[in-house]
Amino acid sequence: MGKSAVDMALAAYGLAWKAALPLLKYNSRLKEGWSQRTLSEGEPAPADLWIQAASGGEAYLAWEVLKHLESPWSRSLRVLTTTNTLQGFQTLLRAAEEINGRKNGLAVQPWYFPFDEPNLMRRMAARVRPRLAVILETEIWPGFLHACKRQGVPVLLANGRMSTKSLGGYLAWPGLFRALAPDRIMAVSETDGRRFGTLFGRDRVWIMPNIKFDRMGDASPMPRASNPLRDLIPARAPFVVFGSVRKEEEHDAILLAKGLMSKRSGTVLGLFPRHMHHMDLWRKGVEGAGLNWTLRSRLTGPAAPGTVVLWDSFGELVPAYGLATAAFVGGSLAPLGGQNFLEPLTSGVTPVTGPHWKNFAWVGRDILASGLAVEAKDWREALESLIKIIDGPPARKDVAAAAKQYIRDRRGGAEAVSKQVADFLK
Template sequence: MVQTSVSMALKAYSLGWKCATPLLKLNSRLRDGWEQRTLSGGLPAPAHIWMQAASGGEAYLAWEVLKNLKSPFSESLRVLVTTNTLQGYETLFRAADDINGRKTGLAIQPWYFPFDDPDLMDRVVDHVRPKLALILETELWPGFLSACKKSEVNILLANGRMSTKSLAGYLTWPDLFRAVSPNTIMAVSEADGRRFGTLFGREKVWVMPNIKFDRMADAAPMARKNNPLKKLISPKSTFTVFGSVRRQEELEVTKLAAGLMRERPTTILGLFPRHMHHMKIWETAMNSAGLNWIHRSRLNGPALPGTVILWDAFGELVPAYGLAQAAFVGGSLAPLGGQNFLEPLTCGVTPVTGPHWKNFAWVGKDIFDSGLTVEAKDWQAAQNALISILDKTPARRNVAKLAKEYIADHKGGAKAVCKQVADFLNKD
């Protein structure tokens, strides 16, 4: 009965893909790599491992795993690494150049992840013939998983994350996902592990260190002389960064900005929206609070004290943390899961975050208990914490040193994954 239900579900799923594929070409983001996504330009080369990294963030995790991977064979270990996005593909391409150039016995082939039509996936899995499918974070594509099961390919899901919302979605089709379940799941926290266990069975799940700690192990403060933003912020200025703030917390962040500027009127505030297309919202918010602001793109010299800089340039958040005395990390004053508070910490700044940071539960509660990061219950508590840090700013070098020690104690995820990969490959 269950087998029939799963078979019918996959047939319906395949029909949906066949109907949708012609329309998907209208999506500008999917045109990149179209021939690889549809296999119309040919097939990837056979590989021992097929590693799937959904987008840019997961692609960097894949790179970290590849650095630690070793061939258990006399021949080169062939790895097909796929992704769904242009950013991910560009990252994997750089990773392939790096790893192949090291001549460590690995041969890396980057590729776009084919559309998940089960017929398409059966074809490509049958051609690639991997011994292991390694999925990073949470990429539960039924067509891919089903094709791996048919070809008796072992499936390892590593650095796994599973939100309550995602679990609810998968449980609307439980028989299907249980039928194509990974052999082993390595979750990044006990909470994630429990959710995976609810879907797939707890006996398949164990907890690992997050590979993101490995990625940050070498992070260190940037010397001012090397900082590309040094001409915008005078060394005599007090500079505070609001990093990756979200439109859903606009009211709280605006109150926080206004309160901070009222209490410390000579502070320069760099406000970085998480999504640049919401810049107009922040312009309106700053106007409503009566704050003086300027776009980063119009700033040609040192910012004046008492100015809010609305950062309309990409890729400058980390250098800004490198010049700041204090930082608030957004996505945390509304139930949005929070943003990365490890970034300012590795730059030598004690970060302040709101109460909503469940997306980073893998970092561990002890980071707050140790005082490395401050959790504020609301915008007023965040304001008080920022003022306290500005009044008595810890030495950047000391903060960075403690952060490095914390990260060193929690890294090891990439090596744990590689050990599990070796165990699977050596089974045959």
């Protein structure tokens, strides 16, 4: 795509932003940080490095990268970190407090990512004048990329992920995105790498370990004696956790629960809805299935075997996994992307998941081949898998040790990115 065509495309893009901005001011999620998003009350300080992390998850990845960075000069390395969300901003504030407190040659400044209106982005890039911009995961903003090109700022896209759907959207205007392509792309898998290569050219793409593995600590199973839920779960009854189940899969999850309680009637089943405000939906479901149930908030002692406990207390899923004999991880019986099956695994429980877990595809299908997790094609297969685990549960310490090794073997992403940053800065 020629320069004039890119300029025309960006002009149209800018007009769309100008029309949208007055309306965006009424969006409750965007009011926070509005002056920074619009640069209406000042601008950030100049920086050597600009790291863009879209939201909370990416902000944690930025934190990991910051831990590995060193200044290549005798002075401090000035880093601007930006994000689009309140959660991301709060995470970046904590990261800056930690990194700046170390006094190890980094000076980190958090800021909200400006709206991608081309004139705003040109102003931002001219003010910050970074030597390098780093995008984490999939933040392909035309205004930002164009501003970096105009300013002569190389762009590194790291921990890159791209879905087939996203690729299809970008390919609606391939010439524009190819003209604005990042200088280097570090994708987290060969599949993601091929998609980035299709859009931007394969010669720009490298493969790297996913930084999310770096974020995972060396978790170990919690001893029963120190588990805060130990008095609620009888030691001799099988305890099965349905973790983070979603309303869209309620029909199949209730059939799974009914089948489980029919075949292993002495089981205690802890059902953890992903969203607490749907508790009444789950109550009606278990009542309709003829199952005995109680609310977790009503328990004053061990739950009776044969009971479904509807978990209406926050923050207790991980301790529950620490007592579980078996676990089904929700968000996976319907095309919802799945929930975190690494939580039960690092607690020493082999997780069973449905077929829909694309949100955690970064973990790799090797986790299934190794037997560390089980994928079921539907609720019936999930039932068979849970019963098999209940009848012969593997030793908790062995599962946790194998999970720890799996994670350790896949670390190194943050260090790989920091080395690329150093190469660019030098």
